[in-house]
Amino acid sequence: MFKKSKLPVLSKYYLYSLDRIYVLNILLIPLSIIYFFTNLIKKVLFSNNKINTIPVIVIGNLTVGGTGKTSLVIWLCNHLTSRKYKIGVISGGYKTNNPYELQIVGDGAKVEDVGDEAILIKKSSKAIVCKCKDRKKAYEYLVKQFDLDIIISDDGLSHYNLKRDLNIVIVKENRPFGNGLLLPAGPLREPPSSIKRYENVIVNKNKKSNLLGFSYDLSVVKDSTNTKEIDILDISGTTMHLVTAIANPDLLIKYLNRLNIDLITHIYPDHYIFQEDDFRFEDDYKIIMTEKDFIKASKYSLKNTYYLPTKINVDNDIKIMLNDKIIELLKV
Secondary structure, three states: OOOEEOOOOHHHHOOOOOOOOOHHHHHOHHHHHHHHHHHHHHHHHHOOOOOOOOOEEEEEOOEOOOOOHHHHHHHHHHHHHOOOOOEEEEEOOOOOOOOOOOEEOOOOOOHHHHOHHHHHHHHHOOOEEEEOOOHHHHHHHHHHHOOOOEEEEEOOOOOOOOOOOEEEEEEEOOOOOOOOOEOOOOOEOOOHHHHHHOOOEEEEOOOOOOOOEEEEOOOEEEEOOOOOEEEHHHHOOOEEEEEEOOOOOHHHHHHHHHOOOEEEEEEOOOOOOOOHHHHOOOOOOEEEEEHHHHHHHHHHOOOOEEEEOOOEEEOHHHHHHHHHHHHHHHHO
């Protein structure tokens, strides 16, 4: 089928890749060395050792791009809320109009102002969500204005001015460190060896994997007009437009192909703001996307559209480990 992409696919010409080492990756290594030492200096200068009045959990990754941070944040918010804890969340406002402007995410918040991830967390949980790239500022505001038990930062391992009481690092089962190089030659924010410093590492895995972590539940889709759940097998054997702007769409494409869904792919950069024309096609095939994509597309009142809910299954051993860690935090 016809495939359309708005991404500059340099790897197609064997020039650059985050998963492999090509010519441009090698040329960028000097900049990666500068990045490493700059990050080291920031860590020394800005690390915050002040004791938090409300414990902070940072959920992050060593690489850029999607590893499932926001999905785990949503799960943890709901998991803790079910145990009567009051939760606040800090979202960095990536690619928003003014990322340093502090804003509490309300029902009418716009993607351009707070970001797709912040709206998704607000929509999917009962947490108080605060958007601000200055995570220390967001933390101080949440502490002052709300009665909370725990504050979770969606990403933020390298935001050293935010003191954290618990770090949770997510790695992908497949190519967890990409090509193994630091930004911009590779996807890493820290060297692969730094993973040893983090006690709580969770794997975003295939559901059949024996590794400890979580996997996505892709058993249903929702109809965009009425949010009715439909078994994903009911759309097997059909032709659909996949419209997505997520960091790593490859696994999603492979999964849908295994269901014998013939995809016409329309792939955009992560956090891309959709335009209405992006959904105008010359045929009547239905559209499928992720819930994160639908957050940005819902304003166009799309018909014949399905989205995959942001739902994960977390291994019991991980649940027990997190419960024990959080109980210890609250004792302090």
